[in-house]
Amino acid sequence: xxxxxxxxxxxxxxxxxxxxxxxxxxxxxxxxxxxxxxxxxxxxxxxxxxxxxxxxxxxxxxxxxxxxxxxxxxxxxxxxxxxxxxxxxxxxxxxxxxxxxxxxxxxxxxxxxxxxxxxxxxxxxxxxxxxxxxxxxxxxxxxxxxxxxxxxxxxxxxxxxxxxxxxxxxxxxxxxxxxxxx
Numbered sequence: 001x002x003x004x005x006x007x008x009x010x011x012x013x014x015x016x017x018x019x020x021x022x023x024x025x026x027x028x029x030x031x032x033x034x035x036x037x038x039x040x041x042x043x044x045x046x047x048x049x050x051x052x053x054x055x056x057x058x059x060x061x062x063x064x065x066x067x068x069x070x071x072x073x074x075x076x077x078x079x080x081x082x083x084x085x086x087x088x089x090x091x092x093x094x095x096x097x098x099x100x101x102x103x104x105x106x107x108x109x110x111x112x113x114x115x116x117x118x119x120x121x122x123x124x125x126x127x128x129x130x131x132x133x134x135x136x137x138x139x140x141x142x143x144x145x146x147x148x149x150x151x152x153x154x155x156x157x158x159x160x161x162x163x164x165x166x167x168x169x170x171x172x173x174x175x176x177x178x179x180x181x182x
Contacts, residue, residue, distance in 0.1 A: 003177050004031040006075050006111075008084035008104045009049070010091045011039020013154040014120035014163035018085050019044060021166035022052045025173065033058065033075060035104050037091075058103055076110040080180055083173055084108075086120030086163045089131050095143070096134035114176050116144045118169050123159025146172040 005025065009018050025032050034049040035058045046057035058075065076082075084091060084104070091105070095117070100106040108115065117138065125131060126148060139145065147164030164172075 003080045004033070004078050005081045005083065005173065005177075006079040006107065007032055007034050008082065008087075008091075008107070009034060009036045009040040009044065010084060010086055010088045010104065011037055011042060012086040012088045012120045012163070013043060014086035015040050015043040017163055017166055019048050019052060021085055021169050022049060024166055024170045026053055028170070028174070033079070035059070035075065035107060037102055037104050039088075039090075060103060073110055075107055076112065079111070079113065081114050081116065081173060081176055082108065082111045083116040083118065083169065085116075085118035085169055087117040088119075089121045089125045089128075089134075092117070092119065092131065092134045092138065096137040096141075114144060114180070115142075116146060116169075116172060116176065118146050118164050119148045119161070120163035121148075121161045122153060122155050123157060123161045126159075126161035144172070144176065 007022055009015050022032055022034060032053045033055055034053060036046060049057045094105045095108055100109050146169050148160055149162045149164050150160045151162045152158055153162055
C-alpha cells in the first residue's frame, strides 16, 4: 500500500511505542512523515524517526527551507491520514478546543482527511471529566479513536489509559486507508 500519512507524536512515555508503529507502517510500504512536539522530543529523539522513515522529522511551525508554504499546509495537503500516537490529555484538550500553538496542533486544524487519535495517559487522567468531555467532543467532530487499552502504566499501576499496541494502531490505519478512494 503506497499511501502518504503523517504520524504526530506528543509528549508521553508511550512515544517509545510510536517508533514500532512507524517502523511497521514504513515496512508495509507507506510513506510516513513524523511531526513531533517539543515535549515528545524529551522522550524520543527525532533521529529515531528519521532513521525509521528515511525522511526529515518536522518539529517547527516555521521551517521555510523545507516547506515554503508552511509545514502545516504542505503536510496536510500531502497526507491521506493523520494519526497522533500518543495523544496526550494536553493534545486532546487542544484538539477539542481548536488551539493551534505548535506545528502539530496547527497541522491538525489544516488537515481535511481522517484523523486517528491513540490516547495515552495515566488512568486517573483518563477518567477526569474534562478529558471525558474532550474525547466526547472529538468523537462528535468525527475524530477516530484507537484505544486506550487497559494494562501496566509507567506510574506503576494497572488501569485504562495505556496507548494501544503499535500493531493495533497500524491495523486501524490500514482499515481507514482501505476505505478511502485511491
